[in-house]
Amino acid sequence: MxxxxxxxxxxxxxxxxxxxxxxxxxxxxxxxxxxxxxxxxxxxxxxxxxxxxxxxxxxxxxxxxxxxxxxxxxxxxxxxxxxxxxxxxxxxxxxxxxxxxxxxxxxxxxxxxxxxxxxxxxxxxxxxxxxxxxxxxxxxxxxxxxxxxxxxxxxxxxxxxxxxxxxxxxxxxxxxxxxxxxxxxxxxxxxxxxxxxxxxxxxxxxxxxxxxxxxxxxxxxxxxxHHAATLTSELQSSNSLVVQARSILLSMMQSGLPRRDRVAEQLGMAERTLQRRLGEVGTSYQQLLDSLRHEMSMEWLTHSDLSISDISDRLGFSEARSFQRRFKAWTGITPGEFRRAHHGQAAATARSVSSDIEHTTEKEEQLDA
CATH class of the missing domain: 3.90.1520 (H-NOX domain)
Structure with a gap:
């Protein structure tokens, strides 16, 4: 777990x-x-x-x-x-x-x-x-x-x-x-x-x-x-690389396909250096990418009229089926079900707080960046 x-x-x-x-x-x-x-x-x-x-x-x-x-x-x-x-x-x-x-x-x-x-x-x-x-x-x-x-x-x-x-x-x-x-x-x-x-x-x-x-x-x-300001500064310093990398990836998703070499280039370091430094703070490029894919997929499904195919393309998946499999691994439901749930349709409202808590199994799947 x-x-x-x-x-x-x-x-x-x-x-x-x-x-x-x-x-x-x-x-x-x-x-x-x-x-x-x-x-x-x-x-x-x-x-x-x-x-x-x-x-x-x-x-x-x-x-x-x-x-x-x-x-x-x-x-x-x-x-x-x-x-x-x-x-x-x-x-x-x-x-x-x-x-x-x-x-x-x-x-x-x-x-x-x-x-x-x-x-x-x-x-x-x-x-x-x-x-x-x-x-x-x-x-x-x-x-x-x-x-x-x-x-x-x-x-x-x-x-x-x-x-x-x-x-x-x-x-x-x-x-x-x-x-x-x-x-x-x-x-x-x-x-x-x-x-x-x-x-x-x-x-x-x-x-x-x-x-x-x-x-x-x-x-x-x-x-x-004074103590809070010191502690906050220390926390921000340790998280700065992750924040910068996420910001660059998010920008790429808005305008084109995310690419690891371009992220490293914008951070002024080699790809291997980027991977090593992300590893030092407990994450990786792939994990950052998947996290943002997860967040942005929910954002677009909820607040845009983009088709599932368009969302898949923006997130850098090779095909819509790959995106659909990954989204179900993240949430336990398909992109279409998630979109219907947000709009309150009866088929998916059982997943809201008024429903009995359902257990979904987490799945791990690696996708090429």
């Missing part, structure tokens, strides 16, 4: 610890979960250590399936604690206002993990806080999205001492659940929830940002921020 590639980056073990703690609600002991996923029992011993994103995703999938709860991510959000957000949670606690606390998230969220990217912007006179999820496992992704967005609400209520605080609107990308489950979303958020949205996030009044928090400590906040 354990996957050793580095394509999903890393995450603070505080995140893993939070999920394992919450899973006790379902009678799941942390030791049993770690053992089942092939993870060392001591992985949580160090409060400031990190785990790979692939290990976290595998653990989440196991917990979701073991729990049997189709709303696992939504339900366990109530357990959120400042420590789950690593150093960012403690900086938020010591901020003077909700605005100051909120702005910590996009600036330092890599300290929490590389699960996704948070963006904050004004929208029609209100504020929009939305999250781009990096995880692609079809079982994990909708549950993680629910968990992140619900955790924001629970943490904000605790931080502002407003237990009845509510957003104006909640946006969720996955399909709408049945009426009973929809009612659970609305009860937790105390706000209308829009499913099949083009993003995941919250819309709220800007005036909320001026709320003063209960225990500001400017001196401690300054010290924590």
């Amino acid at each position: 354990k996957n050793n590639n580095n394509l999903l980056g890393s995450a603070s073990t505080a995140v893993m610890r939070q999920f394992l703690h919450a899973a006790r609600d379902y009678g799941i002991e942390p030791e049993d979960a770690l053992e089942a996923c092939g993870l060392p029992l001591g992985v949580l011993d160090n409060q400031i250590s990190r785990t790979t994103g692939s290990d976290l995703q595998s653990l989440l999938r196991w917990l979701i399936e073991k729990s049997g709860d189709p709303l696992f991510g939504l339900h366990i959000a109530r357990h959120i604690q400042p420590g789950a957000y690593s150093l960012v949670g403690y900086m938020a606690m010591n901020s003077r206002t909700a605005r100051e606390a909120l702005m910590m998230v996009p600036r330092y969220e890599t300290l929490i993990g590389d699960m996704g990217i948070t963006k904050i912007e004004r929208r029609n006179g209100n504020m929009l806080m939305h999250w781009v999820c990096h995880y692609t496992d079809p079982i994990v992704r909708p549950q993680l999205i629910d968990n992140v967005v619900a955790s924001w609400v629970y943490f904000a209520r605790w931080l502002t001492e407003m237990p009845e605080g509510r957003p104006l609107e909640v946006l969720i990308e996955h399909a709408a659940p049945n009426d009973k489950m929809r009612a659970e979303y609305e009860e937790i958020f105390q706000a209308p929830v829009t499913f099949n949205a083009n993003m995941n996030g919250l819309v709220f009044c800007e005036s909320i940002l001026d709320i003063k928090l209960r225990q500001p400590d400017p001196a401690l906040l300054s010290a924590l921020e």
Whole structure:
């Protein structure tokens, strides 16, 4: 079950610890979960250590399936604690206002993990806080999205001492659940929830940002921020080659076929050097390419009218059948089924959070770049 590639980056073990703690609600002991996923029992011993994103995703999938709860991510959000957000949670606690606390998230969220990217912007006179999820496992992704967005609400209520605080609107990308489950979303958020949205996030009044928090400590906040900036710089340095290579590959996919020799050339190194340096940070050119193929195929299937054949060509597959086989290995369903699922057609909505959690087998297949 354990996957050793580095394509999903890393995450603070505080995140893993939070999920394992919450899973006790379902009678799941942390030791049993770690053992089942092939993870060392001591992985949580160090409060400031990190785990790979692939290990976290595998653990989440196991917990979701073991729990049997189709709303696992939504339900366990109530357990959120400042420590789950690593150093960012403690900086938020010591901020003077909700605005100051909120702005910590996009600036330092890599300290929490590389699960996704948070963006904050004004929208029609209100504020929009939305999250781009990096995880692609079809079982994990909708549950993680629910968990992140619900955790924001629970943490904000605790931080502002407003237990009845509510957003104006909640946006969720996955399909709408049945009426009973929809009612659970609305009860937790105390706000209308829009499913099949083009993003995941919250819309709220800007005036909320001026709320003063209960225990500001400017001196401690300054010290924590200095430490956070140092840690963030170190993380970005170690990931810089992967980020650059992914950016080049993405550009190539938009305009032509991706090629390893051209990626190496744009990075100013030989192909062998590129392979060696990627290996040193736990990945490879082929893994980067497959990861981007996976991400872009879902993006184009969801948000474009490109045919499956056109998508296959853009991704650099030799034929559409090769792309279809690879996509099914990634997700457990065909490209056509994935596209229909996003548009809410009945044949595929059983794969949404309202369905019983289904088990799909991961497959490995090497494709020439």
